[in-house]
Amino acid sequence: MSTNGSDDDQPFTKLVTGGRRSEWTGVVVNAPVWRASTILFDSVAHLRAAVKRNQDGDFYYGRRGTPTQWSLAEALTALEPGAAGTMLYPSGVAAICGALLSVVKPGDHLLVADSVYDPTRVFCHHVLAPMGIETEFYDPMIGAGIADLCRPNTRVIFLESPGSLTFEVQDVPAICAVAKARNIVTMIDNTWATPLLFPAISRGVDFTILACTKYVVGHSDVMMGSVTTTEAYWAGLRRTTQLYGQIVSPDDAALASRGLRTMGVRLRQQGESALQIALWLEQQRGIRAVYHPALPNCPGHAFWKRDFNGAASLFAFEFDTDVTDSQRCAFVDRLRLFGIGFSWGGFESLALAIDPASIRTATTWEGHGLMVRLHIGLEDAGDLTADLAQSLEHVIA
Numbered sequence: 001m002s003t004n005g006s007d008d009d010q011p012f013t014k015l016v017t018g019g020r021r022s023e024w025t026g027v028v029v030n031a032p033v034w035r036a037s038t039i040l041f042d043s044v045a046h047l048r049a050a051v052k053r054n055q056d057g058d059f060y061y062g063r064r065g066t067p068t069q070w071s072l073a074e075a076l077t078a079l080e081p082g083a084a085g086t087m088l089y090p091s092g093v094a095a096i097c098g099a100l101l102s103v104v105k106p107g108d109h110l111l112v113a114d115s116v117y118d119p120t121r122v123f124c125h126h127v128l129a130p131m132g133i134e135t136e137f138y139d140p141m142i143g144a145g146i147a148d149l150c151r152p153n154t155r156v157i158f159l160e161s162p163g164s165l166t167f168e169v170q171d172v173p174a175i176c177a178v179a180k181a182r183n184i185v186t187m188i189d190n191t192w193a194t195p196l197l198f199p200a201i202s203r204g205v206d207f208t209i210l211a212c213t214k215y216v217v218g219h220s221d222v223m224m225g226s227v228t229t230t231e232a233y234w235a236g237l238r239r240t241t242q243l244y245g246q247i248v249s250p251d252d253a254a255l256a257s258r259g260l261r262t263m264g265v266r267l268r269q270q271g272e273s274a275l276q277i278a279l280w281l282e283q284q285r286g287i288r289a290v291y292h293p294a295l296p297n298c299p300g301h302a303f304w305k306r307d308f309n310g311a312a313s314l315f316a317f318e319f320d321t322d323v324t325d326s327q328r329c330a331f332v333d334r335l336r337l338f339g340i341g342f343s344w345g346g347f348e349s350l351a352l353a354i355d356p357a358s359i360r361t362a363t364t365w366e367g368h369g370l371m372v373r374l375h376i377g378l379e380d381a382g383d384l385t386a387d388l389a390q391s392l393e394h395v396i397a
């Protein structure tokens, strides 16, 4: 039998078969860890031939990876119909920087969603601005209105949908149509949805970026990022990434590859629990609003319904305006099953006090109460609800 996937397979099948070429796995199931810096060649002629071919999936030098990394990259590409290839990075932030740096040049203008992950914003200010690349932030709900912000030197429109912390779902097809008509490159931070819930390339986006640290790794023990793009941009992405010397360790790649195989069931189960808990939270005293793309009050809910295959397990809620910061902190501190910390997408639940208003520039966040972001893990949803209930009761009553 062959484990090679077919383009016609469903995403859950591709999660299992992706990247498992027999020349990479040998006789075991998943690609083993190939630790390497030096690759040895039979002869000078063979080394010269490898340099000349300059191919992916070809032994060359440790910085170009080994079957462990190639297998993971190929599996991620397989999940994005229409994609040409994937580069891996040592973190999600490095992936965002890698995608941008492969396209922008001094004098360019960049449009970035105001709801973007904060380190993306900081990178634009502190790295791109001094290089002479101007960033303008736009209302994530702008849709086709983005045309009014496009200039002759606009090179990239950067999207993140749903938005970090506030979960606005963008009208991705409308923005991509404006960009295509003007030859502007589109990039999306697709970490929340993954290709399972939003296959971005087939929906018209040129670059899709994942913080693999989250759902791909899935076990809160590895940092990694990926960028997947189309034929038009693949050679440039690959070249820039290699010039910056970006590589992930084979040990980390093997763990990410192991995580990827079960991402579908984790995401489905965690998404189901998260929606159940979001609906429950909406009914509780002391809660003013819940921001979850599958709930009708979420900005862009109609786009989520039209474009997404489901909902992930990260959302936020807002307390009533009379709830103080110390009450909010006490609520988080009292939770038994929710860890307090950054990141998300692992098998365990997390709670984080968030203040999105402070990081906006193009729009003002209209929320009035203090907010908490929840990541729902694989624990029993009833236990999680009971935990939230005991803390709410104690702090809000």
Ligand SMILES: *Cc1c(COP(=O)(O)O)cnc(C)c1O
Binding pocket: 091, 092, 093, 094, 117, 164, 189, 191, 192, 211, 212, 213, 214, 223, 224, 225, 343
């Ligand atoms: C966490 C996160 C990142 C960055 O990933 P790291 O691996 O932590 O660098 C990027 N985008 C989003 C939306 C994230 O949540």
